[in-house]
Each structure stands twice: as structure tokens, then as C-alpha cells.
Amino acid sequence: MRVFVTAKGKDLDSSVDPRFGRAEYYIIYDTETGEFKAVENPFKRGQTAVGISLAQRVIEEGAQAAISGNFGPNAFEVLKAAGISLYRAGGDLTVKEALDALVKGKLPAMNSATPREVAEKLEKELK
Amino acid sequence: MxxxxxxxxxxxxxxxxxxxxxxxxxxxxxxxxxxxxxxxxxxxxxxxxxxxxxxELVPKIIPEKCTYCGECARACPYKALVIIPPPAKKDLFFPELCHSCGVCAYVCPEKGALIEVPRKKxxxxxxxxxxxxxxxxxxxxxxxxxxxxxxxxxxxxxxxxxxxxxxxxxxxxxxxxxxxxxxxxxxxxxxxxxxxxxxxxxxxxxxxxxxxxxxxxxxxxxxxxxxxxxxxxxxxxxxxxxxxxxxxxxxxxxxxxxxxxxxxxxxxxxxxxxxxxxx
Structure with a gap:
């Protein structure tokens, strides 16, 4: 299974980036082979529709699951329509820890988008 | 004047x-x-x-004619369209992002797969x-x-x-x-x-x-x-x-x-x- 994870850095010891559309990097991890690649998020400084753009990238990368701290309403709609399983990695989990938790079935699934007020609070904290 | x-x-x-x-x-x-x-x-x-x-005119996908090739979504400068390729074959439209520029209809290679319909703004x-x-x-x-x-x-x-x-x-x-x-x-x-x-x-x-x-x-x-x-x-x-x-x-x-x-x-x-x- 190919898993898409938003990350603050380029390796598996980086923290999961709590933002989806404006994440610094994303990591594609193959749970069968253990291989991964890190890509700088080309949309992170975009003006609008960054969530939709990155969600399309998840589809193009052929991922079956996506892990992030939050998913906005538009990104959530796109990813759900594409049948991609969404998981939330809160706190200070590294990408590796989040992937381990996913494989062990311990990562909570996201069944709805992050409410706007929560996302705005997070955005303030990060600044 | x-x-x-x-x-x-x-x-x-x-x-x-x-x-x-x-x-x-x-x-x-x-x-x-x-x-x-x-x-x-x-x-x-x-x-x-x-x-x-x-x-103003906005796009509408006709599912029977669309091949879900995604040309329209790739061309959209505002990311108002999302095409999910087969096997899922879905289209999503975000009207609040659409500027009615018409490029989606222009690039669509399948006749009648993407039509433009008026939307009240x-x-x-x-x-x-x-x-x-x-x-x-x-x-x-x-x-x-x-x-x-x-x-x-x-x-x-x-x-x-x-x-x-x-x-x-x-x-x-x-x-x-x-x-x-x-x-x-x-x-x-x-x-x-x-x-x-x-x-x-x-x-x-x-x-x-x-x-x-x-x-x-x-x-x-x-x-x-x-x-x-x-x-x-x-x-x-x-x-x-x-x-x-x-x-x-x-x-x-x-x-x-x-x-x-x-x-x-x-x-x-x-x-x-x-x-x-x-x-």
C-alpha cells in the first residue's frame, strides 16, 4: 500500500505536518517495500485551492491512504470521492511513528473535515 | 458622460x-x-x-460522454474542477473557485462531455x-x-x-x-x-x-x-x-x-x- 504523509522535513524522522494543503513536504511510503520518497509541496505558498491541488497530487501519486493533522473541507471532499482512506496524526508524531501506528491499526480515521475554527486556531499557533 | x-x-x-x-x-x-x-x-x-x-457560464460534466481523462481539471487555473480517473470516475466542481474563464470547455477533447451552463452569480x-x-x-x-x-x-x-x-x-x-x-x-x-x-x-x-x-x-x-x-x-x-x-x-x-x-x-x-x- 502506498501511503501519503504530510511532513515538516524530508525524512521519516521528521514530524507530521499538521497542515494538509500548506504542508512543507509530503512523503510517499510503500508499506510492502519500505521505500519512500519526499517531495517539497509545490502548492504550500499558493493563494487559493492549495488543499484541492495537493489532494489531486495524492490521487496522481497512487496513494491508497493519507495521513495529516487536518484536512480542509475541499481536500476532504476530493480525497473521499477518490476513495482514499484518511487518518489523523495529532501531537508530535514523526512520520515513522505515524506509519507504525497506521500499520498496527492505531491511527484514528478521519470521517469529517477539520472545522474551520480549529484550522484557523492551528494556523495562528504555527505563526 | x-x-x-x-x-x-x-x-x-x-x-x-x-x-x-x-x-x-x-x-x-x-x-x-x-x-x-x-x-x-x-x-x-x-x-x-x-x-x-x-x-455566468460554468462547466457541467456529462457522465455518459466523459472519459475522465482530466484535461479540463489540469487546464483549470483556479482548480475549480477535479476529475478522479477510472475506476472511480468522479467529477467534483467547486463553484466558489470558478472564474467562468471557459478554458475547461476549450480543452475538452470529447465532444459533448463538458458543457457550459449558466449559474446565477x-x-x-x-x-x-x-x-x-x-x-x-x-x-x-x-x-x-x-x-x-x-x-x-x-x-x-x-x-x-x-x-x-x-x-x-x-x-x-x-x-x-x-x-x-x-x-x-x-x-x-x-x-x-x-x-x-x-x-x-x-x-x-x-x-x-x-x-x-x-x-x-x-x-x-x-x-x-x-x-x-x-x-x-x-x-x-x-x-x-x-x-x-x-x-x-x-x-x-x-x-x-x-x-x-x-x-x-x-x-x-x-x-x-x-x-x-x-x-
């Missing part, structure tokens, strides 16, 4: 001045092109005779306030851009046989450029504060780049405060009118009233002067 009334800063008195001027020079047409927050009607109290839907209300013709655009909340609706209002301004007073949105961005683009003369309303003068200088830059004839109107003018006049003199811009700072006007304004009679004669003179200056 179209006189657009603009200001760099919001809340400086564009509408106050526009409706005073329109009322004084009637018969004429007043157009409220501040379509995200039109409020000229509050003071002019027009009888609205008709309301026309303002629509606002209304244009048309009426009369005594001998003054009245028109206002009202944009639906959440629409990405006011420009197309303003363009439609400006087209009507051009077609009007008499004089038009066009109340523009505030600022210096695309909707304002659209609202002053066809004007024969632009009046810039400013209040005598450091903020007011700063934002006036921005809109002066804009009208200069658009190569417009223009002048300044001071609102809330106070004895001994020459901030706007000093700036205008340095820049060689005429100051053509002043509305005094007055508690009485503020009180009237808060009730949706304005002292129309008080400035009528002066504003008619101003109108003649503008006609001369516009050539």
Missing part, C-alpha cells in the same frame, strides 16, 4: 458624495457598482422596477428615484470576483443616453480598475487623515496609469486641516469639492438620510466644471 467616484480607502464617503451628486444633477443614471456591499439605495430610496439575474436591480434612474449590482456572497458583474454594469452605463454617476468599490484592485476604466472623469474621495492621504496616493497612481482625467473631493473637511489639499497641491491635482465634517450629516447618514438640498447648487456647478475639464 460617465463620472466614476472612487477612493483608495473604504468608508471615506464615496457613496455619500455619489448620491449627493447624482441627486443634484438628475435627470441622470446612478449606478452602484460597489457590488459586494451596495448601499446607495439606502439614501436614494428608489422604486425597484425589475431585477435581472446576473449569470448575482442580480442587477433597476428602478427610479424620482427623476433619477437607478441601478445597482448585488453579487452573491462567496463569489470569487466582482469584475464580471461590474463589467456588465459599465456596459449599461455606456449605453445610457445621459450622464452617469458610477459609484465604484473601494481600493485599487481589479474591480475598481473595471469601474473606472470607461469613465470620462474620475472623482477620488478622501478624508483628511494620514490613512486617507496614503490610500488616496495609491488610487492616484492607479488612475494615472489608466490615463484618466481626475480630481479630488474632500469628505469630513475641517477648518485648518489641509492634509489632503497639501498632498493634492504637491501632485498638481485639483480639489473640486469639500463636504464639511458635521455632526448633523453624520446623524442624518445614520438614519439613511442626507442633506440633498444643501449642496445641490454647488454640485450642479461642479458638474458643469467637470464637463469642461473632461473636454
Amino acid at each position: 460617465i463620472i466614476s467616484v472612487a477612493s483608495g480607502k473604504g468608508g471615506t464617503g464615496k457613496t455619500t458624495f455619489s448620491v449627493l451628486l447624482a441627486r443634484a444633477v438628475a435627470p441622470a443614471l446612478y449606478i452602484d457598482a460597489d457590488v459586494e456591499e451596495p448601499n446607495g439605495g439606502i439614501f436614494l430610496k428608489p422604486d425597484i422596477e425589475r431585477e435581472e439575474d446576473f449569470t 448575482g442580480v442587477i436591480r433597476v428602478g427610479k428615484a424620482g427623476d433619477l434612474d437607478f441601478m445597482e449590482g448585488v453579487l452573491n456572497i462567496g463569489e470569487p470576483t466582482a469584475v464580471p458583474l461590474i463589467k456588465s454594469l459599465v456596459k449599461r452605463a455606456r449605453e445610457y443616453p445621459g450622464d452617469v454617476i458610477l459609484d465604484a468599490p473601494p481600493g485599487t484592485s481589479c474591480p475598481v480598475v473595471e469601474a473606472v476604466g470607461e469613465a470620462d472623469f474620475v472623482l477620488l474621495v478622501a478624508e483628511p487623515t494620514p490613512f486617507g492621504v496614503h490610500d488616496l496616493s495609491l488610487v492616484v497612481d492607479m488612475v494615472r496609469q489608466l490615463d484618466k482625467r481626475f480630481a479630488v473631493v474632500v469628505n469630513k473637511a475641517q477648518e485648518g486641516n489641509t492634509l489632503v489639499e497639501d498632498y493634492a497641491r504637491r501632485e498638481g491635482i485639483p480639489v473640486l469639492f469639500k463636504i464639511p465634517f458635521s455632526e448633523e450629516i453624520a446623524r442624518m447618514y445614520s438614519r439613511g438620510e442626507l442633506p440633498f438640498g444643501r449642496f445641490e447648487a454647488q454640485l450642479r456647478e461642479l458638474h458643469l466644471k467637470i464637463k469642461e475639464m473632461a473636454g
Whole structure:
């Protein structure tokens, strides 16, 4: 299974980036082979529709699951329509820890988008 | 002749001045092109005779004909379309991101797979306030851009046989450029504060780049405060009118009233002067 994870850095010891559309990097991890690649998020400084753009990238990368701290309403709609399983990695989990938790079935699934007020609070904290 | 009334800063008195001027020079047409927050009607109290839907074309995918190749979504500069390829075969449209540019329909390689359908984005209300013709655009909340609706209002301004007073949105961005683009003369309303003068200088830059004839109107003018006049003199811009700072006007304004009679004669003179200056 190919898993898409938003990350603050380029390796598996980086923290999961709590933002989806404006994440610094994303990591594609193959749970069968253990291989991964890190890509700088080309949309992170975009003006609008960054969530939709990155969600399309998840589809193009052929991922079956996506892990992030939050998913906005538009990104959530796109990813759900594409049948991609969404998981939330809160706190200070590294990408590796989040992937381990996913494989062990311990990562909570996201069944709805992050409410706007929560996302705005997070955005303030990060600044 | 179209006189657009603009200001760099919001809340400086564009509408106050526009409706005073329109009322004084009637018969004429007043157009409220501040379509995200039109409020000229509050003071002019027009009888609205008709309301026309303002629509623009947006894409619609016909599932039986679509191959879900994704060309449309890749071409969309606003990411308003998402195509999920087979086997899922789904399409998502985000209307609040769509600018109705039509590129999706242009690039679609399958005949009839993507059609364009009208979508209501606002209304244009048309009426009369005594001998003054009245028109206002009202944009639906959440629409990405006011420009197309303003363009439609400006087209009507051009077609009007008499004089038009066009109340523009505030600022210096695309909707304002659209609202002053066809004007024969632009009046810039400013209040005598450091903020007011700063934002006036921005809109002066804009009208200069658009190569417009223009002048300044001071609102809330106070004895001994020459901030706007000093700036205008340095820049060689005429100051053509002043509305005094007055508690009485503020009180009237808060009730949706304005002292129309008080400035009528002066504003008619101003109108003649503008006609001369516009050539």
C-alpha cells in the first residue's frame, strides 16, 4: 500500500505536518517495500485551492491512504470521492511513528473535515 | 458622460458624495457598482422596477460522454474542477473557485462531455428615484470576483443616453480598475487623515496609469486641516469639492438620510466644471 504523509522535513524522522494543503513536504511510503520518497509541496505558498491541488497530487501519486493533522473541507471532499482512506496524526508524531501506528491499526480515521475554527486556531499557533 | 467616484480607502464617503451628486444633477443614471456591499439605495430610496439575474457560464460534466481523462481539471487555473480517473470516475466542481474563464470547455477533447451552463452569480436591480434612474449590482456572497458583474454594469452605463454617476468599490484592485476604466472623469474621495492621504496616493497612481482625467473631493473637511489639499497641491491635482465634517450629516447618514438640498447648487456647478475639464 502506498501511503501519503504530510511532513515538516524530508525524512521519516521528521514530524507530521499538521497542515494538509500548506504542508512543507509530503512523503510517499510503500508499506510492502519500505521505500519512500519526499517531495517539497509545490502548492504550500499558493493563494487559493492549495488543499484541492495537493489532494489531486495524492490521487496522481497512487496513494491508497493519507495521513495529516487536518484536512480542509475541499481536500476532504476530493480525497473521499477518490476513495482514499484518511487518518489523523495529532501531537508530535514523526512520520515513522505515524506509519507504525497506521500499520498496527492505531491511527484514528478521519470521517469529517477539520472545522474551520480549529484550522484557523492551528494556523495562528504555527505563526 | 460617465463620472466614476472612487477612493483608495473604504468608508471615506464615496457613496455619500455619489448620491449627493447624482441627486443634484438628475435627470441622470446612478449606478452602484460597489457590488459586494451596495448601499446607495439606502439614501436614494428608489422604486425597484425589475431585477435581472446576473449569470455566468460554468462547466457541467456529462457522465455518459466523459472519459475522465482530466484535461479540463489540469487546464483549470483556479482548480475549480477535479476529475478522479477510472475506476472511480468522479467529477467534483467547486463553484466558489470558478472564474467562468471557459478554458475547461476549450480543452475538452470529447465532444459533448463538458458543457457550459449558466449559474446565477448575482442580480442587477433597476428602478427610479424620482427623476433619477437607478441601478445597482448585488453579487452573491462567496463569489470569487466582482469584475464580471461590474463589467456588465459599465456596459449599461455606456449605453445610457445621459450622464452617469458610477459609484465604484473601494481600493485599487481589479474591480475598481473595471469601474473606472470607461469613465470620462474620475472623482477620488478622501478624508483628511494620514490613512486617507496614503490610500488616496495609491488610487492616484492607479488612475494615472489608466490615463484618466481626475480630481479630488474632500469628505469630513475641517477648518485648518489641509492634509489632503497639501498632498493634492504637491501632485498638481485639483480639489473640486469639500463636504464639511458635521455632526448633523453624520446623524442624518445614520438614519439613511442626507442633506440633498444643501449642496445641490454647488454640485450642479461642479458638474458643469467637470464637463469642461473632461473636454
